[in-house]
Amino acid sequence: MAKINQAACIGGGVIGAAWAARFILGGIDTNMFDPHPEAQRLVSEVMANAERAYEMLTRAPLPNKGTLSFSNSIEEAVRGADWIQESVPERLDFKHGVLAQIDAAAHPKALIGSSTSGLMPSDLQRGMKNPERMFVAHPFNPVYLLPLVELVGGEKTTRAVLEDAKDKLATIGMTGLIINKEIEGFVGDRLQEAFWREALWLIKDDICDTETLDNVIRYSFGLRWAQMGLFETYRIAGGEAGMRDFLSKYGPILAWPWTKLTDVVDLDDNLVEKIVGQSDAQSGQRGIRELERIRDQNLVGILQALKAGDEGRGWGAGELVADFEAHLWKTAPKPQLNPTSEPIRLLEVKVHPAWIDYNGHMTEYRYTQCFADACDVLLQLIGADIDYVKAGHSYYTVESHVRLLAEAKLGDALYVKAQLLPSDGKKIHTFMWLYRASDDTLLSTYEQLTLHVSSKESRSVPPLPEVMRKLKPLIEAHADLPAPDAAGRSIGQRK
Numbered sequence: 283m284a285k286i287n288q289a290a291c292i293g294g295g296v297i298g299a300a301w302a303a304r305f306i307l308g309g310i311d312t313n314m315f316d317p318h319p320e321a322q323r324l325v326s327e328v329m330a331n332a333e334r335a336y337e338m339l340t341r342a343p344l345p346n347k348g349t350l351s352f353s354n355s356i357e358e359a360v361r362g363a364d365w366i367q368e369s370v371p372e373r374l375d376f377k378h379g380v381l382a383q384i385d386a387a388a389h390p391k392a393l394i395g396s397s398t399s400g401l402m403p404s405d406l407q408r409g410m411k412n413p414e415r416m417f418v419a420h421p422f423n424p425v426y427l428l429p430l431v432e433l434v435g436g437e438k439t440t441r442a443v444l445e446d447a448k449d450k451l452a453t454i455g456m457t458g459l460i461i462n463k464e465i466e467g468f469v470g471d472r473l474q475e476a477f478w479r480e481a482l483w484l485i486k487d488d489i490c491d492t493e494t495l496d497n498v499i500r501y502s503f504g505l506r507w508a509q510m511g512l513f514e515t516y517r518i519a520g521g522e523a524g525m526r527d528f529l530s531k532y533g534p535i536l537a538w539p540w541t542k543l544t545d546v547v548d549l550d551d552n553l554v555e556k557i558v559g560q561s562d563a564q565s566g567q568r569g570i571r572e573l574e575r576i577r578d579q580n581l582v583g584i585l586q587a588l589k590a591g592d593e594g595r596g597w598g599a600g601e602l603v604a605d606f607e608a609h610l611w612k613t614a615p616k617p618q619l620n621p622t623s624e625p626i627r628l629l630e631v632k633v634h635p636a637w638i639d640y641n642g643h644m645t646e647y648r649y650t651q652c653f654a655d656a657c658d659v660l661l662q663l664i665g666a667d668i669d670y671v672k673a674g675h676s677y678y679t680v681e682s683h684v685r686l687l688a689e690a691k692l693g694d695a696l697y698v699k700a701q702l703l704p705s706d707g708k709k710i711h712t713f714m715w716l717y718r719a720s721d722d723t724l725l726s727t728y729e730q731l732t733l734h735v736s737s738k739e740s741r742s743v744p745p746l747p748e749v750m751r752k753l754k755p756l757i758e759a760h761a762d763l764p765a766p767d768a769a770g771r772s773i774g775q776r777k
C-alpha cells in the first residue's frame with residue numbers, strides 16, 4: 283500500500299506548520315526547515331491546536347504520533363524523506379531557488395509538492411534535475427482538518443507521480459483531486475479570487491461592512507457550499523426541472539450588472555485602513571489562536587454532521603472522514619480479546635470542549651456517547667466490526683439505562699469498564715461503568731441490551747459463528763462475576 287514514510291516540510295509558517303501537524307498526527311516522522319527565529323514556537327502552537335482538533339474529530343485509533351525534528355538546512359531536512367512539501371513565501375523566483383535546492387539534495391524518487399496558491403508548476407519545475415516528481419499540492423487552511431489537496435502537474439510531471447501522490451494523501455485523511463490542466467490559481471483559488479474581488483468592492487463602495495458581509499455568507503450560501511458545492515445546489519434551485527430550468531431562468535441575469543469582479547480594486551491606504559479597522563471591530567477582541575480554535579471546533583462539528591449524512595454513509599467531506607476512519611481501524615493493530623473473569627476495559631477518552639454544556643460540565647448525552655463508543659469497541663473485539671456491518675449484520679441497541687453520578691469536567695481523562703451479563707449472544711446484556719482516570723471516581727453507569735440483526739432483512743437473527751466463537755467465552759468468563767448492584771435497577775429506585 284502507498285504510504286509516506288518520512289516527510290520534510292520546507293517552510294513552517296501558517297501552511298507549513300499545519301502540513302507538519304497533518305503528517306505527524308498521521309504517524310509520519312517529519313523534518314522541518316524554517317530559518318525564522320520563532321519557527322519552533324509557531325509550529326508547536328499550531329501543533330497543539332491540531333491535536334485538540336483531532337481529539338474532537340475522531341475516536342478511531344490514530345497511529346502513534348510521528349516525531350518532529352527541526353533541521354539546520356534544506357539539505358538536512360530532505361535527507362531520507364519520501365514526501366517533501368515546500369511552503370515558502372509566494373514568489374516565483376524565491377520558490378524556484380528553494381525548489382532547486384530541494385531537488386539537488388533529495389532522493390531522486392522523493393515526491394516534491396509545492397503549496398503554492400497559484401503559481402504554475404511548469405514554471406516551478408524549470409531547471410530541475412528530476413522535474414517529473416515535482417507538482418503542485420495546494421492545500422486549504424487549516425491543512426490538518428480540510429481534506430482537499432489540488433494536485434496539479436507541470437509539463438514535466440508524470441501522471442504516475444500524481445496518482446502516487448493521491449494514494450499517499452489518502453493515508454493521512456486527505457483527498458488529492460488531480461486538476462486536468464495547469465492554470466494560474468488552479469480551481470479553488472480562481473473561485474475564491476472572484477469572490478474576494480467582489481467582496482472588496484462591496485466594502486470599498488460602502489455597500490456593507492466586513493461583519494455584515496461575513497454574516498451574509500455564514501447565514502446563507504456558506505452553509506450550502508460546505509455540503510453541496512455550487513452545481514448540485516443550483517440544480518435543486520431550478521426546481522423539479524433541475525439544471526436546465528435553472529440555466530434558463532437565471533442565465534439571462536448574467537448579462538445584468540451584478541458584478542464588478544473584472545475590475546481589480548485598488549488596495550490603496552484608505553481601503554486598507556477601512557478593512558483593517560472594520561475587521562478589528564469585528565474580531566479584534568479575540569487572538570488568532572483563539573479564533574483558530576473556534577474555527578476548528580466548528581469545522582469538526584460540520585465534518586461530524588456530514589459524516590452522518592446520506593443515511594450514515596457520509597456526505598461530501600464527511601464521507602472522507604468516514605473513509606479515513608475505516609482506514610485507521612483497518613491499519614491499527616488488532617485489539618486482542620483475552621476473556622477473564624474481570625470486567626473488560628474498553629475505552630479511553632478525554633472530555634473535550636464541545637462536550638461541555640451551560641452548567642460547565644460534560645453534557646448528559648456525551649455520557650451515553652462514551653458508553654455507545656465503548657460498545658463499538660466491544661463489538662470490534664468480537665469481530666462485529668465495520669466489514670461485518672457492511673456485509674449485512676449488526677447489533678442494534680434496543681434498551682438502555684444511564685445513571686449520572688458525578689460531574690466530568692473539561693480535559694478529564696475517562697475510561698469505561700464493561701461486564702457481560704448472562705445472555706445468548708443473539709442478545710448481549712451489558713453493564714458498564716464510566717470512571718475518571720485521575721482518581722478512579724465512578725461518574726456514570728449504563729445498562730444496555732443489544733440485539734443481533736440482519737440489516738438486509740430488518741429482523742433479529744443469531745450472530746455468525748465467527749462472532750459467536752469470540753463472544754461466548756467472554757460471556758462464560760463473566761458468568762462468575764457477581765451481578766452489579768445497579769443491574770436491573772429502575773428509575774428513581776432508592777439505593
Ligand SMILES: NC(=O)C1=CN([C@@H]2O[C@H](COP(=O)(O)OP(=O)(O)OC[C@H]3O[C@@H](n4cnc5c(N)ncnc54)[C@H](O)[C@@H]3O)[C@@H](O)[C@H]2O)C=CC1
Nearest residue numbers: 292293294295296297316318369370371372397398399423
Ligand atoms: N496561508 C494560506 O491560507 C495558504 C497559503 N498557501 C501557500 O503556502 C505557501 C506558504 O504560505 P504561508 O504559510 O501562508 O506563508 P507564511 O509567511 O506564514 O510562511 C512562510 C514561511 O516560510 C519561511 N521561509 C522563508 N524562507 C525560507 C527558506 N529559504 N526555507 C524555508 N523556509 C523559509 C518563513 O520563515 C515562513 O515561516 C505559499 O505558497 C502560499 O501561497 C496555500 C494555501 C493556503
Ligand SMILES: C[N+](C)(C)CC(=O)CC(=O)[O-]
Nearest residue numbers: 398399421422423471474
Ligand atoms: C489566500 N490564499 C490564496 C492563500 C488561500 C489559499 O490558497 C487556499 C485557502 O486556504 O483558502
